[in-house]
Amino acid sequence: MRGGISFVLGALALAALQASVAAGESMTIPKQVTAGSAFSIQTTGSGPAVLYVAGPGQALSRNVQMGEPASFASGALHQAGHYLAVLVKGSSPVADGSFDVVPANQPAKLSFLAKPSRLPVGLRNGISGSVYVFDAYGNLITTPLPVSFALSTPSGAVQKRVVTTQNGAASTQMDSGAKEGAAKFIAQAGAATSTRVIEQVPGDPCTLQMSVQPSGQQLSVQTAPVRDCSGNAVPDGTIVSFTEKYNGIQSTVDVPIKRGVAQVEMPARPGATISVASGVVAGNEIRWEGGR
């Protein structure tokens, strides 16, 4: 639709161009306007006319007295792009021209993509962050700008990077820390900041140790507190598999960790072998000799 308007305006302008130049009717257009800033277009000649301005996001019209400037207040033209201006007197275009509206160089808003939102501790380059920088009117700022990234891990350590934007975007990669918990990932460009939270979770269990105690006719089998290789407690709900083998008979039970340990009751059979595993990590094996 906007393209159609521009085409019609352009065609009219071309048709009337020679006549208007002969009559001394013209306008002076700035080559570049910052989005959202006030600007004016100077006209020459006399009599009333209408100034049309059309671009990718907006179309404006102003009644002007030729010979006087046509003023546009702050915020009147805020969408970046290439605009066409046509001055129409009566029903004929008398002058035309084009200009660019460019984004303001002050970052006002960041679109910050941080992935993943959850990852295991101790992962090199496991966190990626990408930032798109926008001005106050939501125009992508394509001129190079420095963006600083900072990842604050639960241990207190901070990783920092400064990356210059290319075509309005900047990205970086960070390592996850050694301690579980929420890490703050902050991107900043000028006065604009955006924060994401990265959940650092424990890795696979590192050493899985269990012990066995008789409990009536049963055996109470319990793991030591289950931790990953960085010493973080493996979260409750993680499945631990216990297997008891006796005389070719096997009993298996998958139990979730509760309060840091996994615990189960299994049949007490002298000579039975009990093993423990979680995911692909195997723990110790105990041969139950009837309490001896």
Next chain:
Amino acid sequence: MNKGGAVLAAAIFVATAAFVAIGTLHPVASADYFARGRTLLRPSSTPEAAVENLGSEIRLEQWQKAYSSLGNKAEFTENEFVHDLTGYYPSLRTYATVNSVEAHPLHATADTAEVQLILHWSTVVGGFVDTRDLHLVRNGDRWAVDWPLVKRQHVPPQVIPVNYLRWDVIYRGPGDDWGAQDVEAPHVRIVDMHPENRAEGVFVLGELLNEDVVPAFVSVRATLLGKSGATIASEGSFDMIRHTLLPKQVTPFLIRFPNADLSKVTSIRMDPLSVLVPASADPVIEVQNQKYNPAPGASLTGDLVNESGQTVNIAHVLTAFYDKTGQVIWVGGQYVDRALLPQTPVPFEIHVPEDLARRVSGERTITATYGLGDSM
């Protein structure tokens, strides 16, 4: 009407009258049954006939007639008899129907007999077999069945404190900025995969691990690719997988490609799917007394024990069988037809193909459970 048409009409009329007369005088048993409410059953003059009659009544869900025919009906009520067959608690039996009945004589004297009754039940997830060894007593010229009632299992009144873990999920909202974070999908990994060429087709088996710290709804899809990279077939694991995987839990899976030929397959593309879902760590099901019974008739038997306080209505047992190198060579499954009451063992049996039975060196069993109100 021309002459030919009149002759044809007369012939049809005469033929119809003749068929009606024949049908009335010599009706087939099933037509007679539906027309006049007569029974299809033959007199219970032999032990086999008595058991077949009982089986037919059960198949037709004629509970009153079946109960009335029993010799030991004074020992239990009709309601107990019905629930013995259809389940005391909602279970797979509740949604099953008897498809066919077999009666096999075991032993007989002049006044008593032993006959095996095999009820073939069918359900939406496949069939199961109910075998009862029946004792029969002669009463005049008729034989009456003493029904071996499986008594209702009672869990003593008690309070079981449950402090199980539960995961709830809050997803990003529709009004959030497009760069805003959403909860990460669980990370899952196929830790073992093995194609098996069999007479029925190609089977892709393996194991899937949830290596994350959150629960996952998982599924696996396999695509067989031919020499030119063209897709031969693509299938999912359907119910031969435990769909809800808790953190660090491993499930076996089996994907069937009926009528496919492994020699025509150059590669297999595996697509594990995982979605973050709310889940509960309860119920915990212990698999007790697993015993591998070698060929012939190789099977894995054991008992399921529900260690939680809630009744599990339907349980699906899945077993991965391994060879000496630890590779999965078969995945078997069985739906348990009765509900799992707290602390009450329920047996299961999973059969292993005879040609693979010799290679089995170990196994691992897990259980998928469904309760009333759960999404299935």
